[in-house]
Amino acid sequence: MIEKFLDGNKRFLEEDFAKDPEHYGPLASSQHPTVLWIGCSDSRVNPERITGAKAGEVFVQRNIGNIVPVHDWNFATVLEYALNHLKVGDIVICGHSDCGAIKGLDHESTDAYIPLWLNNAMEAKRRVDGRMQVPKNPEEEKIRRRLIEIENVGLQLEHLRTYPPVKAAEKEGRVRLHGLYFDLATGELKKIF
Structure with missing residues (x-):
């Protein structure tokens, strides 16, 4: 696989x-860069590729579930x-369809770290489950999951604030916050917040 990457780099050059x-x-x-992009680590959601951005236009922070953890030193430094220092004028949180992190909210895990990380998104699941009936079929479950993916973007915007x-940059009008959602099946990126 590494050889494929090196060959790809030759084509890039x-x-x-x-x-x-x-x-x-x-x-x-x-x-x-003019934008800080907070997105999921999912290999199918490459920010530069899905937006047509060039190198140097987007400062990227990716993690499982496009999560903004509260009180996280690593995230705070970004x-x-x-x-x-970079003086970005926009911050994007981008969620996506078929998100493994959102699926993981419904399952017990013996992993040491993933469940702790996913606690940062659990409120999105609670909010959606609190306003809809238990899904009765796979189509309703798919709708529920999409609603949680979208709610999670909103929740992470709350965490960001x-x-x-x-807080200071938004109050001073130096930054605008945006919630986006990428549909893997259609390739469409939409503004949702």
């Missing part, structure tokens, strides 16, 4: 990098750097 030195040259010494750098 020939077909993209070498043909656009005006874009890639300055990126060798600095970056000026926010602080994006807002205070608990961080002081975000």
